[in-house]
Amino acid sequence: MNNIKIIIGLFLLCVILILLFVLSRRRDYTSVEVSKLSDNIWLMNDNDDATGYIVVGKDKAAVIDTMYGRDNIYKVVRTVTALPVIVINTHGHIDHIYGNAYFDEVYIHPDDINIAGIAYGYPQYMEIKRNLKKDVAFKITKEGDRFDLGGITLEIYDLPGHTPGGICILDREDRVLFTGDSINRHCWMQLNECSSLEDFYIALQRLNFIRNDYDYILHGHAKGFEDASLYEKHMAAVKEVIDKVNADTDQDYTYFGGICKIHYSSDDVAVVYNP
Numbered sequence: 227m228n229n230i231k232i233i234i235g236l237f238l239l240c241v242i243l244i245l246l247f248v249l250s251r252r253r254d255y256t257s258v259e260v261s262k263l264s265d266n267i268w269l270m271n272d273n274d275d276a277t278g279y280i281v282v283g284k285d286k287a288a289v290i291d292t293m294y295g296r297d298n299i300y301k302v303v304r305t306v307t308a309l310p311v312i313v314i315n316t317h318g319h320i321d322h323i324y325g326n327a328y329f330d331e332v333y334i335h336p337d338d339i340n341i342a343g344i345a346y347g348y349p350q351y352m353e354i355k356r357n358l359k360k361d362v363a364f365k366i367t368k369e370g371d372r373f374d375l376g377g378i379t380l381e382i383y384d385l386p387g388h389t390p391g392g393i394c395i396l397d398r399e400d401r402v403l404f405t406g407d408s409i410n411r412h413c414w415m416q417l418n419e420c421s422s423l424e425d426f427y428i429a430l431q432r433l434n435f436i437r438n439d440y441d442y443i444l445h446g447h448a449k450g451f452e453d454a455s456l457y458e459k460h461m462a463a464v465k466e467v468i469d470k471v472n473a474d475t476d477q478d479y480t481y482f483g484g485i486c487k488i489h490y491s492s493d494d495v496a497v498v499y500n501p
């Protein structure tokens with residue numbers, strides 16, 4: 227009889243220990259995976275839908291894009307650093323800004339505030355905000371601004387095209403350019419807020435003056451470092467669409483706004499556009 231009591235007691239003890247273990251492992255986030263890319267840079271992968279970054283200096287850290295905000299991005303960032311944090315949006319699209327809700331203020335280019343404002347009106351964001359019960363202030367940033375993180379300087383460069391207020395962020399010490407969706411492998415240029423491809427090409431060409439200042443590109447949907455030559459590949463793909471290179475082989479592309487076209491360059495860069 228005593229043996230049975232001991233066995234039941236041990237069984238209950240095991241159940242309690244397992245429960246305690248499971249509860250201690252519970253997180254406030256489930257879909258954002260954090261991985262370290264270099265000494266100072268972490269990648270946040272939001273369910274393979276969008277990518278954000280944490281750049282950690284000696285005095286401050288910067289969060290570059292906050293993705294869909296399905297998880298508490300502030301808590302995700304706190305798993306990497308306890309330093310004061312500044313948040314910068316590469317542009318105003320929903321897949322890069324909804325996690326703003328977890329912070330007090332966010333830097334964005336003034337020409338993308340309207341786009342972000344419209345995105346904030348959608349039900350998904352209202353739901354996130356309802357739970358947090360606080361407002362996020364936008365602060366303005368644009369070309370020429372520098373953010374000193376202590377040993378790391380982030381510099382802002384304008385790259386309008388994908389959106390009017392798209393920016394690139396240069397990490398001068400790590401020689402990395404953060405490009406959001408303005409330079410990537412699958413660029414949407416069919417949206418109402420996109421510029422003409424010709425204007426985008428001119429804006430891309432202009433950015434050539436910082437081409438020798440970075441070796442890597444981290445864009446808004448990357449899984450890791452891309453070589454800096456993605457800049458030239460991206461520009462070449464845009465030029466191909468302008469020049470209608472192999473346009474007859476471009477496939478239809480369906481998105482939430484309708485049907486347009488997609489062009490794949492020989493360098494594996496896709497540009498989505500209105501024919």
Ligand SMILES: [Zn+2]
Nearest residue numbers: 317319388407
């Ligand atoms: Zn975008």
Ligand SMILES: [Zn+2]
Nearest residue numbers: 319321407446
């Ligand atoms: Zn995006």
